Amino acid sequence: xxxxxxxxxxxxxxMIGPSSSHTAGxxxxxxxxxxxxxxPVKEVKFLLHxxxxxxxxxxxxxxxxxxxxxxxxxxxxxxxxxxxxxxESGIKFEFIKTDLGExxxxxxxxxxxxxxxxxxxxxxxASIGGGNIKLxxxxxxxxxxxxxxxxxxxxxxxxxxxxxxxxxxxxHNNKNIxxxxxxxPVGSDYTFVTIETDExxxxxxxxxxxxxxxxxxxxxxxxx
Amino acid sequence: xxFNFTSGAELLEKCKKYEMSMHEICLEREAELSGLSKEExxxxxxxxxxxxxxxxxxxxxxxxxxxxxxIGGEAKKLTTFRNNGKSVCGTLMNKALVAxxxxxxxxxxxxxxxxxxxxxxxxxxxxxxVTIGKEYGLNDEDMIDALFxxxxxxxxxxxxxxxxxxxxxxQAETGAAAAMAAAGVVEMMGGTVEQALHAASHCLQxxxxxxxxxxxxxxxxxxxxxxxxxxxxxxxxxxxCLAGIxxxxxFDETVDAMYKVGKSxxxxxxxxxxxxxxxxxxxxxxxxxxxx
Numbered sequence: 001x002x003x004x005x006x007x008x009x010x011x012x013x014x015m016i017g018p019s020s021s022h023t024a025g026x027x028x029x030x031x032x033x034x035x036x037x038x039x040p041v042k043e044v045k046f047l048l049h050x051x052x053x054x055x056x057x058x059x060x061x062x063x064x065x066x067x068x069x070x071x072x073x074x075x076x077x078x079x080x081x082x083x084x085x086x087x088e089s090g091i092k093f094e095f096i097k098t099d100l101g102e103x104x105x106x107x108x109x110x111x112x113x114x115x116x117x118x119x120x121x122x123x124x125x126a127s128i129g130g131g132n133i134k135l136x137x138x139x140x141x142x143x144x145x146x147x148x149x150x151x152x153x154x155x156x157x158x159x160x161x162x163x164x165x166x167x168x169x170x171x172h173n174n175k176n177i178x179x180x181x182x183x184x185p186v187g188s189d190y191t192f193v194t195i196e197t198d199e200x201x202x203x204x205x206x207x208x209x210x211x212x213x214x215x216x217x218x219x220x221x222x223x224x
Numbered sequence: 225x226x227f228n229f230t231s232g233a234e235l236l237e238k239c240k241k242y243e244m245s246m247h248e249i250c251l252e253r254e255a256e257l258s259g260l261s262k263e264e265x266x267x268x269x270x271x272x273x274x275x276x277x278x279x280x281x282x283x284x285x286x287x288x289x290x291x292x293x294x295i296g297g298e299a300k301k302l303t304t305f306r307n308n309g310k311s312v313c314g315t316l317m318n319k320a321l322v323a324x325x326x327x328x329x330x331x332x333x334x335x336x337x338x339x340x341x342x343x344x345x346x347x348x349x350x351x352x353x354v355t356i357g358k359e360y361g362l363n364d365e366d367m368i369d370a371l372f373x374x375x376x377x378x379x380x381x382x383x384x385x386x387x388x389x390x391x392x393x394x395q396a397e398t399g400a401a402a403a404m405a406a407a408g409v410v411e412m413m414g415g416t417v418e419q420a421l422h423a424a425s426h427c428l429q430x431x432x433x434x435x436x437x438x439x440x441x442x443x444x445x446x447x448x449x450x451x452x453x454x455x456x457x458x459x460x461x462x463x464x465c466l467a468g469i470x471x472x473x474x475f476d477e478t479v480d481a482m483y484k485v486g487k488s489x490x491x492x493x494x495x496x497x498x499x500x501x502x503x504x505x506x507x508x509x510x511x512x513x514x515x516x
Binding site: 003004005006007008009010011012013014015016017018019020023024051054055057058059060063075077079080129130131 | 225230250254257258265269271275291292330331332333335336337338339340341342343344346371372374376378379382383387388390404440441442443444514515
């Protein structure tokens with residue numbers, strides 16, 4: 001459906017060049033991954049696919065991805081020096097050209113992160129043009145999240161009624177659910193839930209969600 | 225939404241109905257769309273204007289080297305040439321070219337720019353608005369108005385066609401940027417909404433069919449030169465319309481034609497670096513040199 005674009009989608013984003021898809025989009029992907037990780041990243045492997053694999057150096061896609069992992073926005077001038085900043089912070093990073101499959105978007109990256117507590121987290125996504133991105137996988141679970149709305153992404157115990165704790169809490173906070181999808185892998189004790197809301201989600205909602213025993217992992221994402 | 229518009233015709237109709245200019249309608253629409261106050265929306269645009277101003281000037285003060293090494297130093301060369309007093313295009317056009325090419329130098333060196341509508345066409349709108357604004361002693365508020373008028377044109381092209389080189393070729397990127405810039409300049413110089421829409425039509429028609437063929441896939445060459453011709457396109461089109469020379473084909477039909485032409489371009493000529501200038505013998509050897 002044709003979209004009514006904001007003037008800041010047209011005159012914008014404000015960004016470090018040279019490419020909205022290969023630089024600004026890459027920074028957003030890295031930032032989304034670090035936010036999902038929820039704790040400092042110690043090590044990250046970037047598996048680059050398609051056009052990302054072919055032209056990442058010339059577009060600064062590599063620096064933008066590392067900048068994103070450091071939490072930088074697409075308009076943060078520190079992106080240029082992100083390698084040095086990451087190294088000074090003791091973060092290891094590596095770029096590997098790969099083939100994620102023929103159906104994968106040409107500007108895709110899979111980020112394999114080792115976190116401060118030694119645990120691992122994987123985020124896969126694509127830069128789909130004009131600096132816009134979508135996430136296609138978190139920790140082995142497929143999803144299709146384009147950041148057009150604020151969202152909460154959860155891993156919750158696969159028991160009857162678990163989802164109602166979450167939806168109830170959102171209702172209590174006056175947050176209207178726009179879309180909701182659940183994905184429960186065969187043999188797993190956990191369900192993966194993506195909920196998009198109409199309203200912005202404040203940080204304290206994350207704290208409230210984490211208090212529920214059924215919630216194993218929760219991430220609150222703002223619009224991209 | 226009271227102030228929403230989905231075409232040039234609808235934009236013109238709302239401007240007449242509410243007795244507003246293009247930039248006023250666009251500001252009202254953004255406030256409606258975002259839920260922010262008009263003042264807050266203007267403040268956000270002020271941030272964009274300040275980044276634009278800085279990106280048009282940086283390359284004249286610093287030595288900038290692009291990531292791929294294909295461009296750098298053009299803004300300084302043009303300035304030196306102008307100062308020698310033998311400008312072929314005249315002082316004002318030379319200044320606009322400096323701003324457009326310089327902004328592309330900043331972009332290609334991983335500097336801060338505003339994509340308008342894309343990073344590959346980011347030199348055109350700031351070069352047109354800031355150069356003309358300075359020349360006529362206009363203030364920041366006038367230039368912010370021009371950016372809102374430009375956004376209205378960009379929103380319509382993005383909605384009804386495309387601004388992605390991968391989808392519509394360079395005509396969709398630097399053509400759209402010129403259309404936006406021309407409309408902004410027309411309103412900033414006191415022209416009517418009709419004149420602004422016609423100026424946008426001129427721009428798109430002037431580069432209809434222009435292909436996207438970046439050497440080595442980088443946003444450097446021939447992108448930078450097309451930003452120079454893009455700002456010239458914008459200023460020429462604004463000049464024509466302000467002089468009363470309107471376009472024969474309405475803006476919406478022109479946008480539709482541009483989209484159809486873009487879709488009929490072969491894949492090699494839409495940002496894949498497989499055709500056009502990118503596929504020349506020299507283009508290919510540069511690719512090997514840069515990426516090994």
